[in-house]
Amino acid sequence: MIFTERQIEIIDASKDLIGEKGVQNLTIKNLAKKMSFTEPALYRHFKDKTQILKGLLLFHREAIKNGVFKILDSDKNALEKIEAVLKFKFAHVEKNPALVMVIFSETSFQYCSVLSKVVRKILDQRKKKIISLIENGQNEGSIRTDINSQQLATIVLGGIRTTILSWRLSGFESDLKTEGEKLWETLEILFKK
Amino acid sequence: MIFTERQIEIIDASKDLIGEKGVQNLTIKNLAKKMSFTEPALYRHFKDKTQILKGLLLFHREAIKNGVFKILDSDKNALEKIEAVLKFKFAHVEKNPALVMVIFSETSFQYCSVLSKVVRKILDQRKKKIISLIENGQNEGSIRTDINSQQLATIVLGGIRTTILSWRLSGFESDLKTEGEKLWETLEILFKK
């Protein structure tokens, strides 16, 4: 996919709008305002709103692809490459928070303060519980102590999240129970002393 | 928070609506239709739409809390408890896919087929790349081979996702770069042969 200069400007403005107040802040009205021209002008450059969002996704995928390609093409070993890819990803995301909103958007409530507080609290409590469980295991001697409980909790929560996401993206067709068991087998091996 | 019978019925109907077509499917109109009464009747039971969603979140948090509490209260060891909690969570989510949509909602495009295809493709390619990198490492002898590449990739992606989510929930205030480095340290220890 190839974009005109104006299209890239519009994609950029969309990214900013989303970065400011989430996906629901991306309206034709706001976008036109940010571009300093009127709403119908947008339709000279994109067929409809969906195409703008699609453009945003594809444009940044290109950028990430190129960055990752350079890393994969270097003469590092595999571990070093993974490290470099991770660092590149985090750096790119940090520079483009809007992408987090779009692709990684975890809740639709980020900007509804009432609901985002509730969600935050739920996620927080969940994390605390996992951490204290892990600490118990470390004190018991059943879980390795060379990695701190906070970091191990990140691994557990991440595993859960990714497993559920895969299930969702499969249209709820894959077997979540089996996938959950596989995850546990992995975590058990990784965590045991 | 305590709910009336009718409120629970409404919360349940909301859950179904979201489960069917995502959060954007939860409109007062649809909700009233599903409840087989008129829109204004809803406002006899909830002050506004936000309160309905808040109710949904709190109601299910209660359910999960109770389930997890029983596990924590048992006389298992820490590892067994973590295992039980994981299984309980996956089972609950499987029974209530709507919760995934609300709390874990990964993209806002689940039901805009054009965009969800794009997102799916991006996430898929990302996973494939990580898997092949890990396989390289396993062939090189730098990464452990007692866990298959697919599972290790789940751990990597999960770690990334959780780290970014924490950053986001902190209002982009925490230092993503540092957190990313911590994550890598952990992964390196876990993955090394």
Added chain:
DNA sequence: ATAAAAAGTTAGTAAACACTAACTAACTTG
């Protein structure tokens, strides 16, 4: 220089949205 194409404008539409005022039927309760 001029014709055509590209990129803007004004003014407007139809649909969806959350929500409200005013009214009423049906239970509860003193």
Added chain:
DNA sequence: CAAGTTAGTTAGTGTTTACTAACTTTTTAT
């Protein structure tokens, strides 16, 4: 049994949404 409460109704409001038709200005190419 009368008064009040609860839970529903009809009919409607104002706002926001994405999008369009018709017109004008600006840029480009010959």
